[in-house]
Amino acid sequence: MAVYTEVGDEEVAAFVAEYAVGRVVACKGIAEGIENTNYLLVTETATYILTLYERRVREEELPFFISLMEHLAAHGIPCPTPLHGRDGQALRRLNERPAAMVTFLHGMSPRRLTPEHCTAVGEALARLHLAGANFPLRRHNGLSVDSWRPLLQASARHEQEVAAELVDELAADMGYLESGWPAHLPEGVIHADLFPDNVFFQGGNLSGIIDFYFACTDFLAYDLAVCMNAWCFESDGSFNVTKARRLAGAYQSVRPLTAAEWQAFPLLAHGAAMRFLLTRLYDWLHTPRTALVTPKNPVEYLQKMRFHRRVRSPGEYGLDVDRAA
Numbered sequence: 001m002a003v004y005t006e007v008g009d010e011e012v013a014a015f016v017a018e019y020a021v022g023r024v025v026a027c028k029g030i031a032e033g034i035e036n037t038n039y040l041l042v043t044e045t046a047t048y049i050l051t052l053y054e055r056r057v058r059e060e061e062l063p064f065f066i067s068l069m070e071h072l073a074a075h076g077i078p079c080p081t082p083l084h085g086r087d088g089q090a091l092r093r094l095n096e097r098p099a100a101m102v103t104f105l106h107g108m109s110p111r112r113l114t115p116e117h118c119t120a121v122g123e124a125l126a127r128l129h130l131a132g133a134n135f136p137l138r139r140h141n142g143l144s145v146d147s148w149r150p151l152l153q154a155s156a157r158h159e160q161e162v163a164a165e166l167v168d169e170l171a172a173d174m175g176y177l178e179s180g181w182p183a184h185l186p187e188g189v190i191h192a193d194l195f196p197d198n199v200f201f202q203g204g205n206l207s208g209i210i211d212f213y214f215a216c217t218d219f220l221a222y223d224l225a226v227c228m229n230a231w232c233f234e235s236d237g238s239f240n241v242t243k244a245r246r247l248a249g250a251y252q253s254v255r256p257l258t259a260a261e262w263q264a265f266p267l268l269a270h271g272a273a274m275r276f277l278l279t280r281l282y283d284w285l286h287t288p289r290t291a292l293v294t295p296k297n298p299v300e301y302l303q304k305m306r307f308h309r310r311v312r313s314p315g316e317y318g319l320d321v322d323r324a325a
């Protein structure tokens, strides 16, 4: 479930009256998602998503996300477009939460990931990076390398649930990642959470990219690494190099990696696995057993991290060295 804030019919009607979209025909809570409250909202003119931003999203950062979606949509990226009310504002309040309405995107997240999906995502990610190149706002990545040690320490305190050997193993990787993390690589706007549940396909084509609430300014190749972790491993934990070649090849056909990005890729992929392992571990330990949201499995990312630890060359990811500019 992800309806943390219930909204009454009259409140929705009053909210929607601020926009030139006609009256409300239906409004239904959406079960998917874990961060925010989302409603599927049908009005006399179209279907929209109404999002109430919950506690983990910092209110002062919302203008970044709203402006980014507007910018990317205006540059041809199939992402939600925020609606502006009659007063010109895209952000307003509903039931004491910040809230916005965005356009509804058609399509479905893929259940069984194929190499064709990976090709489409690689190309779309590179296009997103190019479209973000002239986006004027910046947002620090609060879940990059400098945040990982505090997250590990917060989990290590749960001695009953987290084995000391695991903490030692992660601490060793942490030292390696912290000392080797690049200071300079091409950077810009990254999605930072481009998992299959945030990508829609329709009729075999990529039709939508959603959930920009981790987007930030960081290394572009790190975003590709996040994607590779999310799209190119099988459910048994094995790495699928065919999918990785498709993902990276399609990305590089739009935006070739620099030699420095190519060289840094194994470390970036290792770090990207650490980031999702740590947030999943944190959520696993801090989500009450009675909560309706099921935390995601941290062990999946431990396996991915162990894979990256053994990688010796960027070529093992199917990255094409000839295209590394």
Ligand SMILES: Nc1ncnc2c1ncn2[C@@H]1O[C@H](COP(=O)(O)OP(=O)(O)OP(=O)(O)O)[C@@H](O)[C@H]1O
Pocket: 002, 030, 032, 033, 034, 035, 036, 037, 038, 049, 080, 102, 103, 104, 105, 106, 197, 198, 210, 211, 212, 213
């Ligand atoms: N613009 C959109 N068009 C169509 N469906 C959408 C749109 N935005 C969200 N949804 C639907 O709502 C669900 C939840 O959205 P989202 O993933 O953004 O939730 P969240 O709680 O903010 O994020 P998270 O996935 O990080 O928990 C999606 O799985 C999708 O079904």
Ligand SMILES: N[C@@H](CCO)C(=O)O
Pocket: 193, 195, 276, 280, 296
């Ligand atoms: N994509 C994240 C969840 C947060 O959106 C994960 O799989 O851990």
